[in-house]
Amino acid sequence: MKRLFALLCNLLAALGLNACDYFNLQELKPGVSTAMEVRERFGPPAVEWHNEDGSVTWEYSRQPQGSECYMMTIGPDNVLRAVEQVLNEKNFARIQAGMNGDEVRRVLGAPGSRERFELSRETVWNWRIASQPTGGDPVFFSVHFNDDGRVVRTSRNVEYRG
Known part of the structure; x- marks a missing residue:
């Protein structure tokens, strides 16, 4: 069931409808969730920013219709470190x-x-x-x-x- 929901959310996101972000963000836990889980919920990032500490930050912009841009930092251990809505x-x-x-x-x-x-x-x-x-x-x-x-x-x- 979770896979079907994730697939539906990814399809809606591809069409520019990001109502699933709220639910997907609730499922992701920094320090626990893996890079694979982030990709399952949000798809491939628009950009991968490589950081000096070996981590990578994935960009998920909801522009032009949305008013959010999520930067999700993944550690070298492939575990989610942080999620930030950067338009603030x-x-x-x-x-x-x-x-x-x-x-x-x-x-x-x-x-x-x-x-x-x-x-x-x-x-x-x-x-x-x-x-x-x-x-x-x-x-x-x-x-x-x-x-x-x-x-x-x-x-x-x-x-x-x-």
């Missing part, structure tokens, strides 16, 4: 002027969209992060890069649906 205030504050795209992606995961603005000579990466509590309009965290591919600033905007 602490990590937004880590994005500083001068960082490059790889450094930003390592902190926040894949952006939901990328836009080029010729007049301002900027490329802007956007992450859907939340909805307004009262109106339900989506909120986006944006990172602005100059032509050298370096962060110049960050911003937030609300997509009012009227």
Whole structure:
């Protein structure tokens, strides 16, 4: 039964429906769950980030429609060490002027969209992060890069649906 549920969740995730994340996350226990169990529940990661201590962090972004990005760290012993939803205030504050795209992606995961603005000579990466509590309009965290591919600033905007 668990295998069928995992297969159904993986199918829904492939279609962009991530309602199963909640249930899958409840089943994963840092220090206990294995890398194989993570893959069974979440599928292959979008990116594998290799860490200096021999561990690897797997990126599971739910962009562009979702407002989460999970970074799951697997130790050299193939045991899950940590699960973090990285689209949060602490990590937004880590994005500083001068960082490059790889450094930003390592902190926040894949952006939901990328836009080029010729007049301002900027490329802007956007992450859907939340909805307004009262109106339900989506909120986006944006990172602005100059032509050298370096962060110049960050911003937030609300997509009012009227």
